[in-house]
Amino acid sequence: MTRIHPQRRSIDASSFGSTVSTYSEKDCYEDCTNCKCCTRRCILICVVAFLVLGTIVAAVACVIIFALPQQPPVNRYCAASSNQAGFLCDDRTTCIEASELCNRIKNCLNGEDEDADICSNAPNNLPGYLIFRCADPRFWIFIDKKCNGINDCGDCSDESGQGANCPACGSQWWTCVSVFYQYCNCIPRSLCRDGIQHCSDWSDEFTCTN
Ligand SMILES: [Ca+2]
Ligand SMILES: [Ca+2]
Ligand SMILES: [Ca+2]
Structure with a gap:
């Protein structure tokens, strides 16, 4: 006797009415990722899933970033030929004068003395x-x-001001109060007895010897 097995019918959701669904949540999620399902529940599952995944990724990134050893700030201090503090180039050997920074000339081999990070402000x-x-x-x-x-400075505070604390005029200089804006309390000895007044007391012309 031949038995006829009833064929399994494909489920047509529309036949159960608008409030009935035969999808499992797993099926629903898989369809969501393919943008085939748009029910509120599926959308909620998708949003929660992406938020959780996003949080995990962000947490891992933070751990990696903060676990990396921090680079210590580069110490650029060096003694320049002026006996003042200078700027140490990346080669850790070349020491340029402070005034060679940000002068639009690359005094360091790689031009780090003109870096916008320090020169822009x-x-x-x-x-x-x-x-x-x-x-x-x-x-x-x-x-x-x-x-x-x-x-x-224009007011001699960099030469004779208390904050500057400069040493006395060197052997190549004559001590007096200059009448020229260019100098302060020292004038070059080369200006002594040149027929031009450089000191307020004329000492450069009558006392100074060069
Ligand atoms: Ca420079
Ligand atoms: Ca000066
Ligand atoms: Ca003079």
């Missing part, structure tokens, strides 16, 4: 040991311009 981004603030807080100079005999 000078002097705020410069190490404090490379600058000198004049008595007038609006002005500042590079440290190698302090005690160099020249009135760089």
Whole structure:
């Protein structure tokens, strides 16, 4: 006797009415990832799944980032030829004068002395040991311009001011109060007895010997 097995019918969700669904949550999730299911429940499952995955990925990234050894800040301090603090180039050998920073000339081999990170907001981004603030807080100079005999601040605070604490005039200089804006309390001995008054007391013309 031939038996006829009833054929299994494919399930047509529409035949059960709008509130009935035969999908399992697993099927639903798989369909969601393929954008084939748009029920609220599926969307909620998808959102939760992506949030959880996103949180895990973010947590792993944070662990990796914070677990990496932090690079210590580069110490750029060096003694320049002016006997003032200088800027140490990346080769850890070349020491340039502070005033060679941010002068639009690449004095370091790789040009790190002109790096926009430090030059775009000078002097705020410069190490404090490379600058000198004049008595007038609006002005500042590079440290190698302090005690160099020249009135760089404009008010001589970098040469004869208490904050500068400069040594006495060297052997190549004559001590007096200069009548020229360029100098302060020292004038080059080469200006002695040249027929031009450089000191307020004329000592450069009558007392000084060069
Ligand atoms: Ca430079
Ligand atoms: Ca100076
Ligand atoms: Ca003179």
